[in-house]
Amino acid sequence: MAFKSVLSVTRADHSDKDVTISAGLCAEVGANLSVLIMAPPPLSGCIPEWPKRRAAAIARLEERYRQIEKFSHEMGILEKTSRDIQKLLGARCICYDVEYCNQASVGDAVRQRALCSDLTIVGPALLNDINLGPLVINGSLFDTGKPVLVVPEGAEATLSPRRVLVGWDSRVEASRAVREALDLLSGAKEVRVTIVDPEVTCTGSGTEPGADVAAYLTLHGARVSVDRLPSAGKPAATVLAQHAIDTSANMIVMGAYGSRRLRERLFGGVRRWIEAKPPLPLFLAR
Template sequence: MAFKSLLSVMGADHSDRDVRTAAGLCAEVGAYLSVLIMSPPRLVMSPPPPCDGIPEWPEQHAKAIARLEKRYRQIETFSQDMASLEKTSREIHKLLRATWRCYDVDIANCDRASVGEAVRQRALCADLTIVGPALLNDISLGPLVIDGSLFDTGRPVLVVPNGAEATLSPRRVLVGWDSRAEASRAVREALELLSGAEEVRVAVVDPEPTCTESGAEPGADIAAYLTRHGARVSVDRLASAGKPVATVLAQYAIDTSADMIVMGAYGSRRLRERLFGGVTRWIVRKPPLPLFLAR
């Protein structure tokens, strides 16, 4: 599919690097950029208990004072967060006016439980969400953004780690294939990237020929599909030798000078943060390569 609308999510305390990356990608393909700036409160404000502020003297006086002081700190934190959001929003507007005019900027100040929903609403109306280095390394906000943009929408995410050359026109792409629905969706979502690449390698790790799932020649079916869409495809069957599949794919991407890895994202609701952490550690520890994920 063509990428005509990109979403970039950033924290109010992040640098503008992720937005610059997303703006560069928009300029590359002529897409519209939506920026969401988030600042989840460190404390969740709760409604005051009944008769708050009218204590039974003197037994409840100290408790009432403590409750009032806590709420004052919560209100002060909320005000500081909003001020930070507004300041960052002005800076991003100024940056994008000078670099890319097709954009909008929105802010969201919500508790942790609401971050995923706030991101989901925006990601549903975007073709691709960009996760840049700052967001990738934010262990409090990053997993929640992945949760809302990837798992709750079915829309793809492009992870751009530190040091990676972000592009939506890669020359060489490695596809991690295992005949599962998630891998199939990743291929379909990345079809325009794959059909425009000079070389696409479909990597199958520890393939087992069967009459049903993988076929007699694992990878041949998806290679034929991509060929019909104009992609220049080869199939590589790899042995893991007991290593994790992600490690095998990362090393093979290095060996073949790939510009991007396309693969399905797996994980139940309970495993989402674990998956994000695993992908993050994998990306950080391996040479920088953009990772195109779909669920």
């Protein structure tokens, strides 16, 4: 599918790198960019019973004053960040919108916006934010079924990759990743469907594992070849990463697996995988 609506999530204390990457990708394909900035949680409106002792009351009052000062300072930073982002995006000549979101409801806010977006981009700053990153992955990838593009530090991000490696295992998640990435795959110069330790069966993958998905992609105009690789005792992700290096891939497309209980482990796994492997954009769908 063509990507016409892209979501980028950031915080006021993040650099503008993620937004810059997302803006560049939107300019490349003529997409609208929605930027969601996480705002500090609001001050509690519930004030507990005031202490009767004068010293305790003064201490409570001073604590409340510090909270208000901190909140005001954070809101000032947030407003400056919003102005800077709008200035940055205005210079890019792309369609965009910028919104605030209460940090206490990140998952739901991301889900609501991802439902009406084609793609969520997780850039280096968000990838390194172990508190916000998993919430964004959960709200977009898991709660909506929409794809996520992870762009690690040092990666050359593009939505027009020349060479793409597809990690294939005949599972539903891999099929959805291929379907969501069809526009990327059909426009690539080369698509390599890669299967680690393929099993020959009379159903599913067939007598030639990968031939079925290769035929499907060919019907959509993709230039496809199939690589069947032995794991030699290595994790499949390690084999895929090395093959991506060997074939000069610009992007890896694969299914994201994990139940609700495994979501945070998935985010941590993606971070560790990217840190240890070549800096390639990773297109995930579920």
